[in-house]
Amino acid sequence: xxxxxxxxxxxxxxxxxxxxxxxxxxxxxxxxxxxxxxxxxxxxxxxxxxxxxxxxxxxxxxxxxxxxxxxxxxxxxxxxxxxxxxxxxxxxxxxxxxxxxxxxxxxxxxxxxxxxxxxxxxxxxxxxxxxxxxxxxxxxxxxxxxxxxxxxxxxxxxxxxxxxxxxxxxxxxxxxxxxxxxxxxxxxxxxxxxxxxxxxxxxxxxxxxxxxxxxxxxxxxxxxxxxxxxxxxxxxxxxxxxxxxxxxxxxxxxxxxxxxxxxxxxxxxxxxxxxxxxxxxxxxxxxxxxxxxxxxxxxxxxxxxxxxxxxxxxxxxxxxxxxxxxxxxxxxxxxxxxxxxxxxxxxxxxxxxxxxxxxxxxxxxxxxxxxxxxxxxxxxxxxxxxxxxxxxxxxxxxxxxxxxxxxxxxxxxxxxxxxxxxxxxxxxxxxxxxxxxxxxxxxxxxxxxxxxxxxxxxxxxxxxxxxxxxxxxxxxxxxxxxxxxxxxxxxxx
Amino acid sequence: xxxxxxxxxxxxxxxxxxxxxxxxxxxxxxxxxxxxxxxxxxxxxxxxxxxxxxxxxxxxxxxxxxxxxxxxxxxxxxxxxxxxxxxxxxxxxxxxxxx
Numbered sequence: 001x002x003x004x005x006x007x008x009x010x011x012x013x014x015x016x017x018x019x020x021x022x023x024x025x026x027x028x029x030x031x032x033x034x035x036x037x038x039x040x041x042x043x044x045x046x047x048x049x050x051x052x053x054x055x056x057x058x059x060x061x062x063x064x065x066x067x068x069x070x071x072x073x074x075x076x077x078x079x080x081x082x083x084x085x086x087x088x089x090x091x092x093x094x095x096x097x098x099x100x101x102x103x104x105x106x107x108x109x110x111x112x113x114x115x116x117x118x119x120x121x122x123x124x125x126x127x128x129x130x131x132x133x134x135x136x137x138x139x140x141x142x143x144x145x146x147x148x149x150x151x152x153x154x155x156x157x158x159x160x161x162x163x164x165x166x167x168x169x170x171x172x173x174x175x176x177x178x179x180x181x182x183x184x185x186x187x188x189x190x191x192x193x194x195x196x197x198x199x200x201x202x203x204x205x206x207x208x209x210x211x212x213x214x215x216x217x218x219x220x221x222x223x224x225x226x227x228x229x230x231x232x233x234x235x236x237x238x239x240x241x242x243x244x245x246x247x248x249x250x251x252x253x254x255x256x257x258x259x260x261x262x263x264x265x266x267x268x269x270x271x272x273x274x275x276x277x278x279x280x281x282x283x284x285x286x287x288x289x290x291x292x293x294x295x296x297x298x299x300x301x302x303x304x305x306x307x308x309x310x311x312x313x314x315x316x317x318x319x320x321x322x323x324x325x326x327x328x329x330x331x332x333x334x335x336x337x338x339x340x341x342x343x344x345x346x347x348x349x350x351x352x353x354x355x356x357x358x359x360x361x362x363x364x365x366x367x368x369x370x371x372x373x374x375x376x377x378x379x380x381x382x383x384x385x386x387x388x389x390x391x392x393x394x395x396x397x398x399x400x401x402x403x404x405x406x407x408x409x410x411x412x413x414x415x416x417x418x419x420x421x422x423x424x425x426x427x428x429x430x431x432x433x434x435x436x437x438x439x440x441x442x443x444x445x446x447x448x449x450x451x452x453x454x455x456x457x458x459x460x461x462x463x464x465x466x467x468x469x470x471x472x473x474x475x476x477x478x479x480x481x482x483x484x485x486x487x488x489x490x491x492x493x
Numbered sequence: 494x495x496x497x498x499x500x501x502x503x504x505x506x507x508x509x510x511x512x513x514x515x516x517x518x519x520x521x522x523x524x525x526x527x528x529x530x531x532x533x534x535x536x537x538x539x540x541x542x543x544x545x546x547x548x549x550x551x552x553x554x555x556x557x558x559x560x561x562x563x564x565x566x567x568x569x570x571x572x573x574x575x576x577x578x579x580x581x582x583x584x585x586x587x588x589x590x591x592x
Binding site: 276277278279281282283285286288289318321322325326327330333336337340344347348351 | 502
């Protein structure tokens with residue numbers, strides 16, 4: 001009965017491995033399991049003699065099935081990652097990953113790139129780079145080293161919204177996401193930790209997610225945080241932080257009093273900020289430059305304030321001062337000031353959260369708001385145009401490796417999303433037929449034709465995006481063909 | 494990938510480097526005041542005096558260098574450029590800088 005049960009469990013496990021990780025992983029797993037089982041059998045024989053037939057069925061199953069399965073499925077990666085990796089023993093870590101049945105044989109080169117990225121080793125030559133989840137995570141780690149956090153966010157955002165059938169190995173979710181989330185936690189960027197942990201799993205990722213919730217002031221269960229901390233690795237390093245959070249959560253019962261009334265000179269600044277458009281303008285620029293979220297309403301309110309500040313009287317004063325300074329083209333100087341204000345307002349509106357007013361929607365006295373809406377639209381259009389430029393079907397202008405090509409497409413996707421949000425679907429439809437569709441299609445086809453399965457993972461995502469866009473914009477033939485393209489590209493992965 | 498944050502950071506930094514702020518002068522300062530203050534700051538920076546190494550802005554202190562002082566003096570010598578800087582600097586007149 002036990003042998004039958006063991007055979008069923010093993011067959012189910014092998015089938016699951018075959019489906020997710022391929023035949024090579026099953027062969028490696030069976031080999032390792034045989035070795036582990038032989039070792040455990042010798043041990044169990046001695047234990048059996050010692051126990052003199054007192055062991056029950058549960059313990060027998062534990063020794064004959066659970067222990068060997070754990071030994072050959074989880075132990076190699078656990079040992080490689082937790083024990084060998086901190087010492088920087090890259091070949092040994094890689095061997096540990098190779099021995100695990102959780103890893104597909106074809107993922108090994110990408111895991112090598114990922115382990116290299118942890119030590120800030122550059123990507124190898126283009127022919128050795130395959131676009132997949134491991135190399136995408138490696139690119140994110142590399143961006144972390146370069147403190148290019150916008151690039152990290154773009155990659156995490158793309159991995160969060162992968163098409164449903166796109167491959168994202170469980171071990172990559174565990175190991176890769178843990179590395180990124182730990183680095184974001186070390187710079188106390190809790191919003192980034194929360195975004196990253198959404199795509200990961202495992203003990204460490206679970207703990208970091210709860211820690212980020214607690215640190216960013218969201219409600220959290222202290223019991224769950226403590227349990228996650230006990231289960232997660234690196235307990236000593238995080239002990240003080242968890243203890244401080246526990247103390248904080250126990251002292252939070254009191255009602256928070258209002259902030260004290262502002263007195264000079266801070267109050268003078270606050271009053272001036274609200275009375276002078278220039279000061280408001282610089283303050284808002286400062287907030288946006290520091291990465292704080294600014295609302296579109298704030299930008300529009302500033303534009304209204306500028307409308308008053310740049311009225312005829314104000315510009316006349318500027319003109320008069322120009323004459324005093326012996327500046328001949330005073331009117332032109334006034335226009336230059338106005339243009340520079342509009343340009344900076346456009347930068348602010350570009351990162352602000354919220355809707356722009358429709359074109360021509362402002363009253364006759366709000367010409368600056370209208371000009372701002374025009375300028376933002378133009379800015380967004382130029383961004384789409386600029387991000388389309390690297391997506392060239394010409395092999396001579398192609399990105400060095402498929403992952404770089406995928407990152408170029410990520411920039412386009414972001415620009416198109418923004419364009420759609422701010423300008424609307426009708427304008428995007430015109431842009432889709434005139435510029436985006438054929439160019440991206442031709443580029444993705446060229447990448448696929450040139451690089452084959454090396455670019456399969458990335459191009460399946462691109463074709464899926466093309467199909468989604470085409471569907472939303474009513475381009476049904478393109479939707480059907482690109483959906484099929486995505487399926488074909490995915491088959492190669 | 495291009496970053497909007499870099500453009501915004503540049504814009505913000507440009508405003509905080511207004512020549513009137515760098516030299517610690519009011520927008521009504523004459524050309525002679527600009528030269529006198531600029532030379533004084535250059536001498537202080539060359540002597541390594543700590544009080545010359547920072548200047549105050551409405552949004553907090555900023556680092557001052559000899560290059561910045563020379564640049565500020567050059568900007569204010571050009572009437573066209575001075576007009577633009579003066580117009581922005583009037584925005585924080587009456588605000589106690591350095592808060």
